[in-house]
Amino acid sequence: MPPSLKKEWISEQLCVPMARTCNLYCVYCQNPPAGDPVPREKVASGIRKKGVKAVSLEGGGEPTTNRDFFDWIRTLKAAGAENFMLSTNAVALSDPEFCRRVEKAVDYFTVNFPASDPETYRKATRSVKFAMALKGLENLKALGAERKIRLFHIIFRDNYRRLPLFADWVIKNFPGLAFVNFTFVRNAGRVRDSRDIVPRYGDAEPYLKLALAKLKLKGLKAVVQNMPLCRLRNFEGFSFEFQRWRRGDRILEAGIAKKAKNPACGRCSLAPACCGARADYLRIYGNRELKASNKKPESIGSEAF
Numbered sequence: 001m002p003p004s005l006k007k008e009w010i011s012e013q014l015c016v017p018m019a020r021t022c023n024l025y026c027v028y029c030q031n032p033p034a035g036d037p038v039p040r041e042k043v044a045s046g047i048r049k050k051g052v053k054a055v056s057l058e059g060g061g062e063p064t065t066n067r068d069f070f071d072w073i074r075t076l077k078a079a080g081a082e083n084f085m086l087s088t089n090a091v092a093l094s095d096p097e098f099c100r101r102v103e104k105a106v107d108y109f110t111v112n113f114p115a116s117d118p119e120t121y122r123k124a125t126r127s128v129k130f131a132m133a134l135k136g137l138e139n140l141k142a143l144g145a146e147r148k149i150r151l152f153h154i155i156f157r158d159n160y161r162r163l164p165l166f167a168d169w170v171i172k173n174f175p176g177l178a179f180v181n182f183t184f185v186r187n188a189g190r191v192r193d194s195r196d197i198v199p200r201y202g203d204a205e206p207y208l209k210l211a212l213a214k215l216k217l218k219g220l221k222a223v224v225q226n227m228p229l230c231r232l233r234n235f236e237g238f239s240f241e242f243q244r245w246r247r248g249d250r251i252l253e254a255g256i257a258k259k260a261k262n263p264a265c266g267r268c269s270l271a272p273a274c275c276g277a278r279a280d281y282l283r284i285y286g287n288r289e290l291k292a293s294n295k296k297p298e299s300i301g302s303e304a305f
């Protein structure tokens with residue numbers, strides 16, 4: 001968490017789905033844009049009524065493709081919003097002037113960045129915009145906003161072996177960012193039960209642990225979302241959901257599908273602090289990778305948060 005941000009506003013923020021379309025076409029997109037218009041005045045009136053102070057600008061789609069982007073911010077500010085987070089793929093931020101204006105208006109960036117090389121990026125996004133997205137990140141850094149970036153890295157079939165390389169790349173190029181958020185791909189939206197997109201937990205696990213260790217050794221913060229604690233053995237403290245449990249929040253954020261019931265979880269002492277596996281994962285691979293633990297969640301320390 002950057003020092004300029006209060007801890008509370010991340011969990012209290014209102015998600016504003018202001019995007020109608022996207023400039024990428026990710027294979028794992030969970031919430032593909034449907035093109036439906038989002039009623040700006042209705043959102044603003046909700047903000048006024050509830051006294052919302054912090055908003056997260058996000059999809060279905062890419063918020064920066066909305067040509068009324070700055071009008072949205074003006075309207076939401078007039079309604080009382082003070083803190084703005086932008087969830088973006090950074091492609092549009094490759095334009096230095098646009099990036100400069102956005103950086104002034106936004107307090108915190110969640111940048112969806114699935115690869116540190118053009119080929120893997122192409123497989124994830126089905127686009128050749130790696131250089132543009134990278135330029136977007138570099139523009140933010142040049143504006144002094146590196147510490148406002150959370151790098152969101154979805155783990156999927158074509159990038160999990162490169163997780164340690166991704167960590168090296170972050171360490172070399174963006175050592176001042178707020179943190180790296182690894183998220184195990186959800187079998188939702190465009191994924192449609194595809195084993196070509198969803199890897200096994202166990203296959204991704206060693207690469208993920210190596211990436212986490214590399215980042216930790218260099219003093220960079222990282223969290224992992226949507227990975228059961230039994231697949232993060234000895235790295236449980238990096239789990240985002242575990243960290244939520246430690247600070248007394250609900251384990252799963254609003255809108256996230258519940259964990260699936262299965263026998264190992266019923267016998268597991270980590271269950272209260274674990275995101276478990278989702279039914280959509282078990283539908284592809286079954287539950288044989290889940291192993292009940294005797295570890296007490298209270299005995300596990302949180303990593304760097």
Ligand code: SF4
Pocket residue numbers: 022023024025026028029030031032033059060061062089112
């Ligand atoms: S995952 Fe994000 S960047 Fe990719 S297609 Fe979906 S909305 Fe666009």
Ligand code: SF4
Pocket residue numbers: 228229230231264265266268269270271274275276277290291292293
């Ligand atoms: S067995 Fe279930 S509750 Fe226990 S760590 Fe694995 S997924 Fe979590």
